[in-house]
Amino acid sequence: MTQTRRPRLHVPEPPARPGQTPSFAHVPLSPAGAVACPPVDVSPEDTKDFASRLIRVLDDEGRAVGSWADFLGASEGDVLRRGLRDMMTTRFLDQRMLLAHRQGKTTNYAASTGEEAITCGFQRMLSPGDMNFPTYRQSGLLVSAGFPLTNFMGLQFGNDLDPLEGKNLPPMHSSKAHGFFTVSGNLATQYVQAVGWAMASAIDGNDRVAAAWIGDGATAEGDFHSALLYASVYRPPVVLNITNNQWAISSFVGIAGGHVPFATRAHGYGLASLRVDGNDFLAVLAVSKWAIARARQGYGPVLIEWVTYRAAAHSTSDDPSVYRPKEEAAAWPLGDPIERLKRHLIAAGEWSEERHEQARVEIEEEVLSAQKEAESRGTMIGGGGGTAPLSAMFEGVYKEMPEHLRRQRQKAGI
Amino acid sequence: MARMTMIEAIRDAMDVKMTQDRRVVVFGEDVGYFGGVFRCTQGLQAKHGKERCFDAPINEGGIVGAAVGMATYGLRPCVEIQFADYVFPAYDQITQEAARIRFRSNQDFTCPLVIRMPTGGGIFGGQCHSQSPEACFTHVAGLKVVIPSNPYDAKGLLIAAIEDDDPVIFLEPKRLYNGPFDGHHERKIVPWAQHELGEVPEGHYTVPLGKAIVRRPGADVTVLVYGTMVHVAQAAAEEIGIDAEIIDIRTLLPLDLDTIERSVAKTGRCVIVHEATQTSGFGAELLSVVQEACFYHLEAPIIRVAGYDAPYPYAQEWAYFPGPDRVGRALRDVMEG
Numbered sequence: 019m020t021q022t023r024r025p026r027l028h029v030p031e032p033p034a035r036p037g038q039t040p041s042f043a044h045v046p047l048s049p050a051g052a053v054a055c056p057p058v059d060v061s062p063e064d065t066k067d068f069a070s071r072l073i074r075v076l077d078d079e080g081r082a083v084g085s086w087a088d089f090l091g092a093s094e095g096d097v098l099r100r101g102l103r104d105m106m107t108t109r110f111l112d113q114r115m116l117l118a119h120r121q122g123k124t125t126n127y128a129a130s131t132g133e134e135a136i137t138c139g140f141q142r143m144l145s146p147g148d149m150n151f152p153t154y155r156q157s158g159l160l161v162s163a164g165f166p167l168t169n170f171m172g173l174q175f176g177n178d179l180d181p182l183e184g185k186n187l188p189p190m191h192s193s194k195a196h197g198f199f200t201v202s203g204n205l206a207t208q209y210v211q212a213v214g215w216a217m218a219s220a221i222d223g224n225d226r227v228a229a230a231w232i233g234d235g236a237t238a239e240g241d242f243h244s245a246l247l248y249a250s251v252y253r254p255p256v257v258l259n260i261t262n263n264q265w266a267i268s269s270f271v272g273i274a275g276g277h278v279p280f281a282t283r284a285h286g287y288g289l290a291s292l293r294v295d296g297n298d299f300l301a302v303l304a305v306s307k308w309a310i311a312r313a314r315q316g317y318g319p320v321l322i323e324w325v326t327y328r329a330a331a332h333s334t335s336d337d338p339s340v341y342r343p344k345e346e347a348a349a350w351p352l353g354d355p356i357e358r359l360k361r362h363l364i365a366a367g368e369w370s371e372e373r374h375e376q377a378r379v380e381i382e383e384e385v386l387s388a389q390k391e392a393e394s395r396g397t398m399i400g401g402g403g404g405t406a407p408l409s410a411m412f413e414g415v416y417k418e419m420p421e422h423l424r425r426q427r428q429k430a431g432i
Numbered sequence: 433m434a435r436m437t438m439i440e441a442i443r444d445a446m447d448v449k450m451t452q453d454r455r456v457v458v459f460g461e462d463v464g465y466f467g468g469v470f471r472c473t474q475g476l477q478a479k480h481g482k483e484r485c486f487d488a489p490i491n492e493g494g495i496v497g498a499a500v501g502m503a504t505y506g507l508r509p510c511v512e513i514q515f516a517d518y519v520f521p522a523y524d525q526i527t528q529e530a531a532r533i534r535f536r537s538n539q540d541f542t543c544p545l546v547i548r549m550p551t552g553g554g555i556f557g558g559q560c561h562s563q564s565p566e567a568c569f570t571h572v573a574g575l576k577v578v579i580p581s582n583p584y585d586a587k588g589l590l591i592a593a594i595e596d597d598d599p600v601i602f603l604e605p606k607r608l609y610n611g612p613f614d615g616h617h618e619r620k621i622v623p624w625a626q627h628e629l630g631e632v633p634e635g636h637y638t639v640p641l642g643k644a645i646v647r648r649p650g651a652d653v654t655v656l657v658y659g660t661m662v663h664v665a666q667a668a669a670e671e672i673g674i675d676a677e678i679i680d681i682r683t684l685l686p687l688d689l690d691t692i693e694r695s696v697a698k699t700g701r702c703v704i705v706h707e708a709t710q711t712s713g714f715g716a717e718l719l720s721v722v723q724e725a726c727f728y729h730l731e732a733p734i735i736r737v738a739g740y741d742a743p744y745p746y747a748q749e750w751a752y753f754p755g756p757d758r759v760g761r762a763l764r765d766v767m768e769g
């Protein structure tokens with residue numbers, strides 16, 4: 019028999035590059051309300067369908083529909099208005115930090131534009147004592163946990179308002195008090211750590227919940243798979259979140275094996291999983307409430323793929339127009355989370371254009387006045403470094419400074 | 433001859449080898465369509481095709497593990513790790529696999545592979561984009577470790593590395609990508625176009641692995657240095673007017689013992705400089721080599737200038753970076769010692 023076929027290397031390509039027509043035909047969608055809400059103790063086996071469907075609560079008219087809306091309950095206008103405010107604050111904060119970067123006041127930032135519902139919604143459902151294991155693109159977790167903006171900017175500007183005293187690259191924060199684990203630059207490491215933290219909660223007989231966070235691209239790392247394995251074996255109280263914003267710097271989801279939804283990764287490990295419209299604030303609230311309750315009540319972990327779009331550049335050193343069509347953000351089928359929640363609140367009689375405008379003004383004033391205060395303590399402008407204390411760079415390497423380091427500091431005259 | 437930045441020189445080396453040798457393949461995170469976050473592989477996919485230059489999933493163990501597989505098949509992969517700080521998920525594949533395939537199979541299998549990665553500080557990259565992990569690799573038998581300090585060497589050494597039959601760790605000082613940097617961050621950036629080592633021959637040439645070079649001949653003291661610190665050491669010596677012999681090590685493993693010994697035997701003094709943290713850094717190895725071979729020539733204790741034994745900070749970058757002041761002080765001390 020003569021052989022007619024030979025293997026060829028398959029190198030995935032995104033549907034469109036610059037100059038081509040954007041398409042999201044490869045992203046499976048479901049109508050709002052179409053995916054039913056299972057009981058919180060649902061068996062992993064019975065969640066298999068969810069991985070390729072999309073949980074959505076808000077329909078095109080901004081109405082909350084379906085059983086996930088029922089599970090969320092008559093959500094008080096206050097919670098939703100708070101969410102809207104947090105998202106607007108996060109977005110304006112991002113804008114200000116990007117501008118500060120262009121002005122040379124800071125050297126690195128990663129905006130979460132378009133992804134704010136996920137962080138601001140999830141955080142609302144956590145309780146004191148729970149812990150996020152976040153990435154660098156999650157300012158919304160801090161904003162909605164009430165982390166002071168002046169401290170946030172202190173880290174950006176490398177000054178003495180930075181609680182980390184200049185030790186970590188912005189925007190990699192750390193605040194145990196705000197349920198925010200120290201961010202690593204090394205992708206995915208936090209994912210399995212979150213599982214370990216949750217195992218400790220279980221060992222300790224506690225019901226504190228860990229929330230692991232990762233991007234679509236970083237799910238390729240071994241630590242992601244280790245996390246799923248450990249979660250599956252020990253069933254600790256952890257929520258395994260994937261923020262699928264379609265891009266990992268210049269690599270589209272296909273390079274991370276995203277031709278099958280990331281939510282399906284759970285199945286091989288016997289874990290429950292859900293796939294959710296991450297630009298739908300009510301869906302985020304409902305699913306977060308469900309997942310956190312499931313974990314806290316000891317029914318085990320759940321993997322959640324939050325489907326969203328990275329509307330911003332990867333970071334301040336990135337120019338996405340080189341690798342994706344400029345029109346792609348506008349073609350994203352799930353819209354903008356702030357606009358969608360605003361429409362819902364107005365439709366529900368809980369909000370108005372006037373109140374929105376008033377909120378915008380208040381938020382901008384709040385962020386700008388925090389920035390003014392933060393900048394008065396010094397910025398990174400001029401390339402000489404920040405004004406954070408020099409001695410900090412020798413401190414906190416160990417609990418007690420060893421002799422060799424003490425001598426090095428002495429010699430440095432610091 | 434052409435004027436090139438270090439980025440262009442590195443890209444040109446891969447282009448030359450991909451054109452010459454079908455076995456050379458290039459991959460890593462963002463290296464395909466985009467051409468790498470530092471643009472070192474820009475245009476290679478368009479020119480050589482998707483099957484020879486492509487994006488990899490964010491999984492460094494996978495990048496190196498797959499490259500080891502390809503190398504043992506008979507290809508010559510030249511892979512990129514986006515930052516040296518992110519090589520550690522691949523440490524097992526590099527140190528336990530790539531480095532030992534030849535030995536453990538008694539040369540039945542070999543692993544001709546190049547792993548490129550940006551190294552070092554000077555760009556406000558904080559603790560996760562500034563590390564200099566060369567000593568993590570020089571401690572491993574079976575690896576070669578190269579760190580160029582200029583475009584001319586970068587191209588010639590990278591071609592030599594791709595042609596080498598053993599695995600090579602190729603560390604690229606990222607602060608040197610666009611111009612020589614002497615540590616004076618307050619001064620204007622000098623482009624490679626104004627530096628004689630920014631002159632790069634077109635086409636194929638090699639700079640042999642395992643050979644150091646005397647950057648500046650001198651009589652008073654030998655400075656052993658590599659990467660970014662070559663430029664810092666040169667500036668320091670000029671500023672304080674000491675006739676230093678500056679040796680750019682270039683290949684850390686295998687080390688050019690003859691060049692080092694000859695120089696220290698002549699000057700009788702030695703300063704060792706690197707960005708990496710001091711404890712168990714490569715300087716300790718250099719110091720031992722000099723001590724063993726040149727003890728009776730030494731007129732003063734050998735001095736090391738290295739990164740402080742703390743993680744690389746963000747806001748305090750320039751207090752941490754071993755700049756010309758610190759190197760200059762060591763040069764003065766060794767002359768008085």
Ligand SMILES: Cc1ncc(C[n+]2csc(CCOP(=O)(O)OP(=O)(O)O)c2C)c(N)n1
Pocket residue numbers: 153155203204205232233234235236237263265266267328332461490514518
């Ligand atoms: C171990 C490791 N490898 C590579 C990098 C470089 N890097 C930083 S962010 C990034 C892309 C991550 O994409 P994704 O996980 O989708 O998150 P997103 O940036 O989209 O939020 C890469 C490759 C890193 N930080 N760590």
Ligand SMILES: [Mg+2]
Pocket residue numbers: 233234235261262263264265266267328
């Ligand atoms: Mg992403």
